[in-house]
Amino acid sequence: YVDLVEIKDAVQNGEEIDRSRLHSVLRELFMHRFRSLSRVHVDDTGVVLLQGGTVKHMYSTDTEHLFRQEPYFHYLFGVDEPGCYGAHDIRTCQAFLFVPRPSPDQEVWMGPVRNLTYYLQKYGVDEVHYVDEMATVLKQMAPPALHMLHGRDSDSGRGMPLAHFHGISDFQLERSGLFVALTEMRVFKLDMEVEIMRYCARVAASAHIRVLQAVRPGMYEYQLESLFLHDIYSEGGCRFSPYTPIFGSGPNSAVLHYGHSGAPHDRRIADGDLVLADAGAEYYRYGSDLTVTFPANGRFSPRQRVVYEAVLDARRAVLAAMRPEVCWTDLHLVAEERILAALTRAGLLVGDPAEQVAARLGALFMPHGLGHFLGKQTHDVGGYVAGRFRERPTQPGLDRLRTARILEPHMVLTVEPGCYFIPALLEPALEGGPLHRFLVPEEIRCYMGMGGVRLEDDVLVTNEGCEVLASLPRAVEEVEAVMAGADWMVV
Amino acid sequence: YVDLVEIKDAVQNGEEIDRSRLHSVLRELFMHRFRSLSRVHVDDTGVVLLQGGTVKHMYSTDTEHLFRQEPYFHYLFGVDEPGCYGAHDIRTCQAFLFVPRPSPDQEVWMGPVRNLTYYLQKYGVDEVHYVDEMATVLKQMAPPALHMLHGRDSDSGRGMPLAHFHGISDFQLERSGLFVALTEMRVFKLDMEVEIMRYCARVAASAHIRVLQAVRPGMYEYQLESLFLHDIYSEGGCRFSPYTPIFGSGPNSAVLHYGHSGAPHDRRIADGDLVLADAGAEYYRYGSDLTVTFPANGRFSPRQRVVYEAVLDARRAVLAAMRPEVCWTDLHLVAEERILAALTRAGLLVGDPAEQVAARLGALFMPHGLGHFLGKQTHDVGGYVAGRFRERPTQPGLDRLRTARILEPHMVLTVEPGCYFIPALLEPALEGGPLHRFLVPEEIRCYMGMGGVRLEDDVLVTNEGCEVLASLPRAVEEVEAVMAGADWMVV
Numbered sequence: 001y002v003d004l005v006e007i008k009d010a011v012q013n014g015e016e017i018d019r020s021r022l023h024s025v026l027r028e029l030f031m032h033r034f035r036s037l038s039r040v041h042v043d044d045t046g047v048v049l050l051q052g053g054t055v056k057h058m059y060s061t062d063t064e065h066l067f068r069q070e071p072y073f074h075y076l077f078g079v080d081e082p083g084c085y086g087a088h089d090i091r092t093c094q095a096f097l098f099v100p101r102p103s104p105d106q107e108v109w110m111g112p113v114r115n116l117t118y119y120l121q122k123y124g125v126d127e128v129h130y131v132d133e134m135a136t137v138l139k140q141m142a143p144p145a146l147h148m149l150h151g152r153d154s155d156s157g158r159g160m161p162l163a164h165f166h167g168i169s170d171f172q173l174e175r176s177g178l179f180v181a182l183t184e185m186r187v188f189k190l191d192m193e194v195e196i197m198r199y200c201a202r203v204a205a206s207a208h209i210r211v212l213q214a215v216r217p218g219m220y221e222y223q224l225e226s227l228f229l230h231d232i233y234s235e236g237g238c239r240f241s242p243y244t245p246i247f248g249s250g251p252n253s254a255v256l257h258y259g260h261s262g263a264p265h266d267r268r269i270a271d272g273d274l275v276l277a278d279a280g281a282e283y284y285r286y287g288s289d290l291t292v293t294f295p296a297n298g299r300f301s302p303r304q305r306v307v308y309e310a311v312l313d314a315r316r317a318v319l320a321a322m323r324p325e326v327c328w329t330d331l332h333l334v335a336e337e338r339i340l341a342a343l344t345r346a347g348l349l350v351g352d353p354a355e356q357v358a359a360r361l362g363a364l365f366m367p368h369g370l371g372h373f374l375g376k377q378t379h380d381v382g383g384y385v386a387g388r389f390r391e392r393p394t395q396p397g398l399d400r401l402r403t404a405r406i407l408e409p410h411m412v413l414t415v416e417p418g419c420y421f422i423p424a425l426l427e428p429a430l431e432g433g434p435l436h437r438f439l440v441p442e443e444i445r446c447y448m449g450m451g452g453v454r455l456e457d458d459v460l461v462t463n464e465g466c467e468v469l470a471s472l473p474r475a476v477e478e479v480e481a482v483m484a485g486a487d488w489m490v491v
Numbered sequence: 492y493v494d495l496v497e498i499k500d501a502v503q504n505g506e507e508i509d510r511s512r513l514h515s516v517l518r519e520l521f522m523h524r525f526r527s528l529s530r531v532h533v534d535d536t537g538v539v540l541l542q543g544g545t546v547k548h549m550y551s552t553d554t555e556h557l558f559r560q561e562p563y564f565h566y567l568f569g570v571d572e573p574g575c576y577g578a579h580d581i582r583t584c585q586a587f588l589f590v591p592r593p594s595p596d597q598e599v600w601m602g603p604v605r606n607l608t609y610y611l612q613k614y615g616v617d618e619v620h621y622v623d624e625m626a627t628v629l630k631q632m633a634p635p636a637l638h639m640l641h642g643r644d645s646d647s648g649r650g651m652p653l654a655h656f657h658g659i660s661d662f663q664l665e666r667s668g669l670f671v672a673l674t675e676m677r678v679f680k681l682d683m684e685v686e687i688m689r690y691c692a693r694v695a696a697s698a699h700i701r702v703l704q705a706v707r708p709g710m711y712e713y714q715l716e717s718l719f720l721h722d723i724y725s726e727g728g729c730r731f732s733p734y735t736p737i738f739g740s741g742p743n744s745a746v747l748h749y750g751h752s753g754a755p756h757d758r759r760i761a762d763g764d765l766v767l768a769d770a771g772a773e774y775y776r777y778g779s780d781l782t783v784t785f786p787a788n789g790r791f792s793p794r795q796r797v798v799y800e801a802v803l804d805a806r807r808a809v810l811a812a813m814r815p816e817v818c819w820t821d822l823h824l825v826a827e828e829r830i831l832a833a834l835t836r837a838g839l840l841v842g843d844p845a846e847q848v849a850a851r852l853g854a855l856f857m858p859h860g861l862g863h864f865l866g867k868q869t870h871d872v873g874g875y876v877a878g879r880f881r882e883r884p885t886q887p888g889l890d891r892l893r894t895a896r897i898l899e900p901h902m903v904l905t906v907e908p909g910c911y912f913i914p915a916l917l918e919p920a921l922e923g924g925p926l927h928r929f930l931v932p933e934e935i936r937c938y939m940g941m942g943g944v945r946l947e948d949d950v951l952v953t954n955e956g957c958e959v960l961a962s963l964p965r966a967v968e969e970v971e972a973v974m975a976g977a978d979w980m981v982v
């Protein structure tokens with residue numbers, strides 16, 4: 001696999017990223033977009049104001065959580081430090097950064113105090129001031145309004161808190177427009193952003209290869225998580241995984257959000273287990289999100305191979321069909337159809353796959369959506385934007401889709417078909433109900449303890465089709481060869 | 492060093508910990524303590540109510556932070572899962588646990604739904620109910636009052652939010668008493684708690700040894716952090732470090748809170764650097780906190796040795812004097828005196844060490860306190876309890892002490908003397924001021940780029956003296972031998 005040590009020297013602390021260029025291009029694009037969207041005279045638009053994240057503590061203790069910047073603020077300004085604000089004058093395209101004034105003993109505890117010029121050069125903005133000067137500086141800009149982020153994340157359903165600073169009551173606030181415009185812009189990645197995301201995907205793919213070559217029956221699941229995290233950090237400089245990794249063995253591979261505090265990767269991996277590893281790497285606040293599924297002992301059993309190849313066929317079909325103007329919902333149905341067809345061929349189901357799909361049988365084996373936008377958030381923004389694109393579908397399974405949009409170039413999405421044997425879903429269906437007529441209970445019961453298979457790639461929509469950002473061993477023979485020690489070049 | 496793999500099988504998910512015994516002993520002790528403290532008739536005391544932590548999300552996204560339980564709640568109930576409450580009837584010593592009612596699709600996303608008997612057996616309480624039944628169950632207990640945690644952490648200065656649940660307005664709430672009693676009890680560790688803390692210390696010590704043997708000039712600081720975290724997790728089953736680790740090389744070794752998001756371990760370690768590594772391991776919500784300082788190339792330079800042995804002598808002197816009835820403030824002064832005496836012998840200072848200490852010269856080289864209570868928080872509770880023990884001193888340096896208490900058996904504290912060359916402190920003093928008369932500027936300037944040295948141990952106060960919970964190589968010869976590949980047995 002790719003020797004990340006070679007490029008590691010260049011990637012520390014985002015040094016290889018031309019922050020100034022990336023964010024000034026983003027801000028300029030945004031200015032044009034916002035002007036055309038707002039449909040008012042340029043002089044009446046004013047100033048965009050974003051508040052960065054602040055340091056959080058563990059309960060009432062003085063233990064700080066390691067800081068990660070708020071995604072919208074990082075998108076326009078690229079700032080690492082907590083407690084900052086950014087303003088962007090969309091009349092002049094000038095960018096202002098406001099940083100906290102250092103406390104007297106900060107140098108002793110936190111390291112050299114940076115002057116304002118340091119931030120000006122690092123972040124390529126036009127002016128830097130202290131946060132306590134913000135009201136004064138903003139007043140001098142005399143904006144007709146401050147445009148504020150105000151909206152709701154369509155994956156979490158949670159609203160963003162409104163930015164606040166001392167003196168804000170002296171300004172006219174405009175809550176409409178900014179959230180939708182900035183959210184929609186984040187859906188389409190610049191080439192520079194894609195390059196960073198490609199790096200995130202390669203680092204994670206290399207770590208997955210490392211895990212594939214290290215796993216042995218008898219290890220604990222958490223040892224795989226530990227090795228993965230070590231590899232992305234030590235080899236790739238990625239201090240965070242974008243989400244809590246999932247390393248589920250045996251029946252745990254069918255628990256979609258396995259790995260949380262109530263199910264903390266504490267199972268000992270057994271010979272004959274399937275292992276599902278869903279883990280990514282975060283760099284410059286962008287993330288990757290990759291899943292591999294493999295047999296702990298290095299050889300797929302015949303039944304494991306049936307399920308694996310059903311998902312693999314779905315993956316191939318989706319990637320072949322993924323291009324601009326295709327609707328994401330239709331690709332989800334393609335994946336369902338391929339999985340159900342394979343299970344039918346293998347004798348677990350009866351009936352016509354098209355009819356099975358129409359009856360929503362797919363949701364019994366793949367109860368999650370085909371994938372999601374990917375970027376500065378794992379479930380990136382823009383999946384549903386109120387009143388602008390297709391609404392969330394309501395049929396079983398499709399209601400889990402994180403977007404139902406028509407694909408366009410420069411979107412990045414995960415493609416993650418899966419097939420799981422989840423007792424909580426299957427047992428009731430084996431007893432009766434509208435889907436019972438498609439099931440072959442005695443066959444399905446033979447697969448029940450196996451868990452599940454998911455194959456997840458990070459995919460860019462191109463003008464002609466799509467591009468997988470990092471290549472992993474996917475064919476049964478490839479996975480088995482890598483697990484036996486064969487080299488694998490992540491490209 | 493100790494082969495943690497051998498004991499790893501027993502420590503997964505706290506299986507080796509007899510939760511039921513540990514927490515029922517803690518609750519019973521607490522009941523007696525609270526009864527005697529509250530000075531009212533037992534029947535009038537009522538029920539202690541604690542609220543556990545809840546899952547937090549990253550900003551408005553659906554990305555969950557990996558859950559860590561609130562320390563007071565974990566102390567009395569040992570519960571891993573979020574969203575729970577605990578009640579302890581101090582009239583009958585009966586313990587009640589309230590868990591969230593599972594949502595219909597929880598089994599698909601989070602794994603097998605546990606019934607109430609599972610929690611009853613796992614946590615050894617007397618009754619388990621759902622949170623939505625809590626008001627009803629508590630009313631049946633007819634408590635004269637619900638005792639609520641209400642107080643302020645003396646390290647963070649931050650108050651605890653009051654527990655809340657639906658129906659709380661039907662109860663008489665008593666905010667006084669509980670916080671002080673439970674805080675004070677947490678200061679004194681049971682043998683069972685010490686055993687867990689010894690494990691935390693050994694796991695961290697073994698990981699420090701691994702780092703000592705892996706470090707080479709040319710590596711990045713973050714690669715040491717990555718290796719440490721991998722070792723405590725993969726070998727010790729410790730998913731968390733209790734605080735953000737510090738791996739500072741060269742001048743960064745003098746930045747006391749190095750490693751945060753604004754200074755993220757991104758320096759390349761140079762030949763000739765000192766490296767200061769301050770990192771611990773968390774297990775069963777207890778933590779360790781250990782610091783080693785070593786030369787990146789494996790050999791101390793003469794000047795590095797001067798500073799290192801000054802701190803080493805302070806460590807020896809403190810551990811020799813640490814016993815019940817000694818005041819922590821006096822041990823801090825012992826450390827200062829030894830460090831200043833060594834710097835005087837080496838020609839960096841002039842004057843009488845006792846006079847230097849009285850003039851508060853110590854704070855120029857060690858601007859932090861000698862150590863802190865350790866337990867379920869890194870800076871554990873009980874350092875200052877309003878109106879009950881010695882107040883926080885006000886002299887320079889001593890005002891940083893996290894406690895000024897008289898030592899008693901079963902306390903666990905860190906002992907962490909340090910000596911740093913911090914330009915922000917030393918440069919002004921070299922220019923003039925009351926401490927200038929003690930300084931030999933031309934000598935001190937030779938040490939200025941070196942950074943600093945800290946040696947930190949986790950120490951139990953015993954009846955006769957004290958016990959270091961995990962042994963690290965400390966003598967110059969020991970450190971150099973281990974770095975050259977010699978075995979080290981952590982005991």
Ligand SMILES: [Mn+2]
Nearest residue numbers: 289414416456
């Ligand atoms: Mn995903």
Ligand SMILES: [Mn+2]
Nearest residue numbers: 780905907947
């Ligand atoms: Mn400490």
